[in-house]
Amino acid sequence: MKRIYLDHNATTPVHPEVADEVCRCLREDFGNAGTLYSYGREAKKLVDDAREMIASVIGAKREEILFTSGGTESDNMAVRGVAYGNINKGRHLITSTIEHHAILETCKALEKEGFEVTYLPVDEYGTIKLDELKNAIRPDTTLITIMHANNETGTIQPVSEIGRIAREKGVAFHTDTVQTYGKLKINVDEMNIDLLSVSAHKLHGPKGVGALYMRKGVRMKPVMFGGHQERKMRPGTHNMPGIAGLGKAAEIASRDMQVEGERLLKLRERLWEGIKANIPHIRLNGHPTERLNNTLNVSFEFVEGESLILSLDDLGICVASGSACTSDSLEPSHVLLAMGCVPEVAHGSLRFSLGRGNTEDEIDLVIQALPKVVERMRSMSPLYREFLKKQGK
Amino acid sequence: MYSEKVMDHFRNPRNMGEMENPDGVGKVGNPVCGDMMELYIKVENDIITDVKFMTFGCGAAIATSSMVTELVKGKTLDEALKISNATVAEALDGLPPVKMHCSVLAEDALKAAMEDYRSKKAQAFKP
Structure with a gap:
């Protein structure tokens, strides 16, 4: 059976050029980038080239990119690192109710450690309100962390405006761009972004590698200790094949961003029009226009998402749901609930994410x-x- | 994550549909929690002669509903009372731990339908 994969916000198949680069690196570049002889120098060059590539996609400097094990680690490092790095200024952080669990759970852990966190609500489309952000900022606020686009609905946050507000108030701004890096135009200077998380496997790269952009001058404490790698912020011998793969994936994504973005938007609209025309009692979850080109989240009333997933899987179609029954928590999607979606409708949601x-x-x-x-x-x-x-039927 | 039996009952649910003039109806669960079951029974001479279900829920909820209808059909009311959530889960070759509540729902739906039958019968016999 030919399978149709429509869950690219969960993970993506590795691009053949990326796979080639990862394999080449595994075979040829075994050196430790921290050593002085030829193997080490070759490894260091590879890491630096990848760093340069990843930085160039977001208008950053090479030395501002740190390699990590993925989006979750980048988010943990950013939030925890800035929180503890600015304790003398204050212990207050601002985030939103619709963040990825990598952010939310880190914030919850920090609350137990004596920090205060404000969780900004969102409107029916999943967008935060800038007024509420402004009102939430206090003299002791040290970090604002708001995701660029949501993984479940694709709704894009007004990141430039958030960045401007954060800069005016002198608060560090982190954004999780796991779903947008290489898909949307990002410029860390124009958007006043101080920290930004990247994951390779969401952009047709390998799993287990990611990056954190950390603006020069941002006060941050490391969360891991060891060697001198990654400005001592993220010690450990470099994941060479992963880093090479991330560099290649970033190169391809930025090269094809415009064309691929337009192509996906057409496909997504084709899907939405087709669903609307053929199935009654549905609703779109997410912003009608300010949304990722590849993401369509739809609730089908009166049915439950997991049973739809199983049925579609029997036909070779792979999608995700915000239903409780697809998670271990038995809670429906926190994102859809935060948008005011009633639980029974959240249970009946399907997420189609194209690639x-x-x-x-x-x-x-x-x-x-x-x-x-x-x-x-x-x-x-x-x-x-x-x-x-x-x-009456 | 699901056994082949669960998938079989999910793909081909037994006794699915509404029943005309049931002798007992059991409605359990809540759409807010993501699962809701309705079980209908026909009873003659203390034997469950027919049973049907309708379910809003996940694959496990549908499979446990289907399985409980199979288990109960043709049984006496006393025999049916002995069917527990574990009986349903075992008959499906097990359920993932997080889905065990679906088998509880199936047991509850059956008990509720039988209770409904008994109370209706008691009403009918009142002078």
Whole structure:
């Protein structure tokens, strides 16, 4: 069975050019970048080249990029590092209710350690309100961390405005760009971003590697201790194949950003129009326009997301849901709930996230398959039967 | 993560649908929590002669509903009372720990349907 992969916000297949570079590095560049002889120098050059590439995508300087094990580590490092690095100024942080768990759980841990955190609410589209951000800033606020675009809905935050406010108030600004790096234009100077998290495997790179942009001058404490690597902020021998892969993935993503972005937007709109035309009682979760080109989150009323996922999987179609039943927590998506979505509708959400490999034909197959799947689950649903009875059918 | 049995009952649920004039109805769960089950029974001479279900929920919720209808069909009310959530889960070759509550829901739906039958019957016999 040919499979259709529509869960690129979870992870992406490795680009063939990236895979080649990772394999080449594994075979040829075994050197430790911290050594002086030829193998070490070659390794260091590879790390520096990747660093240069990753920096250039966001208008940063090479030395402001630190390699990490991925988005989660970058987020932990940024939030914890800045929180502890600025204790003499204060112990107050600002974030939003819709952040990734890597941010939210770090904030919760910091609260237990004596920090105070303000969680900004979002509107029905999942966007924070700038007024509320302004009002939340206090003299003892040391960090604002707001994601660039949300992984579940794709809603894009007004990062430039947030950056301007943070800069005016002299507060460090971190943004999780795991879903946007290489997809949206980012310039850390124009947008006043002080710290920024990147993950390789969301942009057709390998898993287990990421980066943290850290503006020169930002006060930060390390969270790990060891060697002198990565300005002593992130010690440990470099993950050479991972770093080489991330560099290659960043190069390809920025090279193709415009064309690929437009292509994905067309596909996403084709999917949405197709779903709207063929399935009643649905709603779009996320901002209608200020949204990632590749992300479509839709709630199908009267049915539950996991059962839709299982049914689609039987047809080779791979998607995600914000339903509680797809997680171990038994809580529906905190993002959809924060947007005011009622739990039963959050349970019935599906997230389609598109990527490089997807074609029009695939989208058309999904549009064909989905109505039958939803109809079958609705035929079992007592909620749908009640609804039809109320309609007098 | 699901056994083949669970997937079989999810793909081909047994006894799914609404029942006309059931003798007992059990409604359990809550859409807010993501699962809701309705079980309908027909009873003749203390034997459950027919049973149907409708469920809003995940794969496990649908499979446990389907399985409990299979287990209970043709059983006496006393026999049906002995069907527990563990019976349902075992009959499905097990459930992931986080989904065990679905089998509890199936047991609850069955008990509620039988209770509904008994109370209706008691009402009917009132002078």
